[in-house]
Amino acid sequence: MDGLIVVFLILSLLFFGLSLRSFYQFLVYKQDLKKDVKQQTYLFQLLEKGSSKKERLLSKLFQYADDFSHIGQRINFSSENHDVRKWLMQSGYPYKLNVERLQGLKIFMAIIGLILGGISLMLQLPFSELTVIIYPLLGYAGVIYWIKSKAKNRQEExxxxxxxxxxxxxxxxxxxxxxxxxxxxxxxxxxxxxxxxxxxxxxxxxxxxxxxxxxxxxxxxxxxxxxxxxxxxxxxxxxxxxxxxxxxxxxxxxxxxxxxxSIKEKAAKASPKVTLITTFIVLPSSLILIGGLMVMNMFSQNQNIFQLFQN
Structure with missing residues (x-):
């Protein structure tokens, strides 16, 4: 009987020691895991892009476009889902937009354009009959043009x-x-x-x-x-x-x-534009100015221009 008690005590001490060893290994593993998670989290926080007040405000505003996402996916003229996904990837998913929200956003902006056109029609503003048609189209096409320009600018940057x-x-x-x-x-x-x-x-x-x-x-x-x-x-x-x-x-x-x-190419493309502006804007303005002064000089009997204004 005494031998069984001694064996039981020895086994109890053995299992207690093993449990302490396992608990110590668990604590060490937990500390190492915390350090690893902290390091990874710190890196992710550094890589996370901060958002300004404008971006947060627009992100909340764009959430209202979710209600029109089903309509936007059906009315997908010039904005198929695969094209929208491509534009969003290239633009870095601005304002937390996704495919469904962007599809709804174009319908949301078209409705806002329709409301503005209706207000201008009720106020009988000039060309109000056309604005009822033009404003919704601008709202629809403006969203597509905006996301395309965001993608292009991001790739250039x-x-x-x-x-x-x-x-x-x-x-x-x-x-x-x-x-x-x-x-x-x-x-x-x-x-x-x-x-x-x-x-x-x-x-x-x-x-x-x-x-x-x-x-x-x-x-x-x-x-x-x-x-x-x-x-x-x-x-x-x-x-x-x-x-x-x-x-x-x-x-x-x-x-x-x-x-x-690329800089040389842009400079070469800028030269014809400068020539065009000089030819059609600067040169006619200079000719009109010179001709006007000549006509004023003829009718003022060769008087000084300052004397002409004094008279």
């Missing part, structure tokens, strides 16, 4: 920011830092599309998305020529084993050349 980003990445990679860690260190210090796109790329890698698939997502979300060249070069370099730092350096040089050529 992405191309403009890339050379500086690539120079910084090249220097960091040449110092021996890995690609993922370099992105984590550098991306939070940039603003705009570069920060949003590469920040999302980092988050996709953290949740287990394969690197090649994450690269393909970057390509599908953006149509910037320079950005497409960069991502395709990274894919090719990963497949062929080319050093990443060399890829970033070469792409930075190429993009600066493309940027200079």
């Amino acid at each position: 992405l191309s403009f920011q890339l050379p500086d980003f690539l120079d910084t990445m090249s220097v960091t990679l040449q110092a021996g830092v890995g690609l993922d860690q370099a992105l984590r260190d550098i991306v939070p210090y940039f603003d705009g599309p570069v920060r949003e796109e590469f920040g999302r790329f980092i988050q996709e890698l953290d949740v287990g998305v394969p690197r090649r698939e994450a690269y393909q997502m970057l390509l599908s979300r953006n149509e910037s020529k320079e950005f497409q060249i960069l991502i395709k070069s990274l894919l090719q370099g990963e497949r062929l084993g080319i050093p990443i730092s060399q890829t970033f350096r070469q792409q930075a040089e190429e993009m600066r050349k493309l940027k200079k050529e």
Whole structure:
């Protein structure tokens, strides 16, 4: 009997010690998990884009467009769902818009245009009969034009920011830092599309998305020529084993050349516009001014122009 008690006590102490050991391992694992989550959350907070009062106000206002989303998806002239999704991806989903909300927004703006046209008709304003038709069409088409311009401007800004980003990445990679860690260190210090796109790329890698698939997502979300060249070069370099730092350096040089050529092209296109303005605005105005002074001089018997105004 005494032996059974001793065995029971020994087993009890053994299991108690094992439970203490397991509890200690749990506490250590919990602390490590907290540190990891805190680090990831801190990075996400750095990458998260802040919103101004204007953006928050417009986001709340655009929520009323959800009631018209079904109508907008049926009346999809020049705004098919796949086109709208493409524009939203390229524009970075401004004001928390999605496909359904944007489809409803164009109907919402068309109704506002109809109300304004009806008010102008009741007040009998000039051309009020036409405004009842024109204002709803402008509201409908204005939303489509607005999201297209947002997408275009964002892609242009992405191309403009890339050379500086690539120079910084090249220097960091040449110092021996890995690609993922370099992105984590550098991306939070940039603003705009570069920060949003590469920040999302980092988050996709953290949740287990394969690197090649994450690269393909970057390509599908953006149509910037320079950005497409960069991502395709990274894919090719990963497949062929080319050093990443060399890829970033070469792409930075190429993009600066493309940027200079783009500036020269815009300057060349501006010259005919200046000539057009000079020909049709400045020259006729100068001729009218000179002719007017000559006529005034003829009727004033060659008097001084200041004496003419004194008389």
